[in-house]
Amino acid sequence: PGLQMSQQQINPTRILVLLNMVTKDDLTDSDEYADILDDIREECRKYGNVESLQIPRPLPDLDVPGVGKVFVEFSSVDSAMTAAKAIGGRTFAxxxxISSYLDESKYFAGQFQ
Amino acid sequence: EPQEGKRRKRSRFGEENIAERNLIGAQTVLPSNMTPLQQQCYILHLRIEDANMRLRTGRFGYSDDPSKRSPSPEPVYNGEGKRLNTREYRYRKKYEDDRHEAIQEMIKLNPNYHVPPDYRPPVQKLED
Incomplete structure (x- = not known):
């Protein structure tokens, strides 16, 4: 209850956003960060061509936008949609x-809200 | 066991898909028109529901196959030789802590939030 939302619009783009996957602590450790990048890149490749992958890292004394989220640029919207369905609901650590999408223009402008 | 001197890495991805098994009635692809606050509340709600489900059912999502699990910590025993930090105990604590953290954040974002009926805040240690 409360988790089921009424039919709302999902506007898929090539930019898949993965939520609730990484924590600030995971991202601070450099080895851990490299492993996380590997794990996610490997998994996402199963669903299409990954053009780029961004996982914002926290910085001391700075509020970095998008920390805690993972952004994956696929070569097509279809691949992003396949990945969104396959990965959403899976556990990571x-x-x-949870999957979501970001406007391409925002992604390329670095607006990782 | 290590092969050719290289550490074989284990992916952090779990095999189970929580949504597919309908363990929590959660939507796993979010609508585009959610505000950042709505998104935050949704994720917190999901973390709380997931922890509730796991604590209620004892399904903590670890594999029965030891080769698919991360190494266990050194055992800790009590005076009668009973092991204290069993896998069940460690996972239960992990999800209780996570639920507590998520509930505290949720209360900050939404003061009207009703905590789950079986939730008890951990006993605070008194400090001077």
């Missing part, structure tokens, strides 16, 4: 991953 014990947390349930």
């Amino acid at each position: 014990g947390r349930v991953t």
Whole structure:
């Protein structure tokens, strides 16, 4: 209850956003960060061509936008949609991953809100 | 076991898909028109529901196959030789802590939030 939303519009783009996947602590450790990049890149490749992958890292004394989110640029909207469905609901390090999309223009402008 | 001197990495991805198994009635692809606050509340709600489900059912999502699990910590025993930090205990604590953290954040964002009926805040240690 409360988690089921009424039919609302999902506007898929080539930019898949993965939520609830990484924490600030995971991203601070450099080895851990490299492993996380590998794990996500490997998994996403199964669903299409990954053009780029961005995982914002926290910086001391700075509020970095998008920390805690993972942004994956696929070569097509179809691949992003396949990945969104396949990965959404899967666990990553014990947390349930949720998918979303970001406008391409925002992604390329670095607006990782 | 290590092969050719290289550490074989284990992916952080779990095999189970929580949504597919309908364990929590969650929508796993979010609508585009959610505000950042709505998104934040949704994720917190999901974390709380997921932890509730796991604590209620004892399904903590670890594999029965030891080769698919991360190494266990050194065992800790009590005076009678009973192991204290069992896998069940460690996972239960992990999800209780996570639920507590998520509930505290949720209360900050939404003061009208009703906490789950079986939730008890951990006993705070008194400090001077």
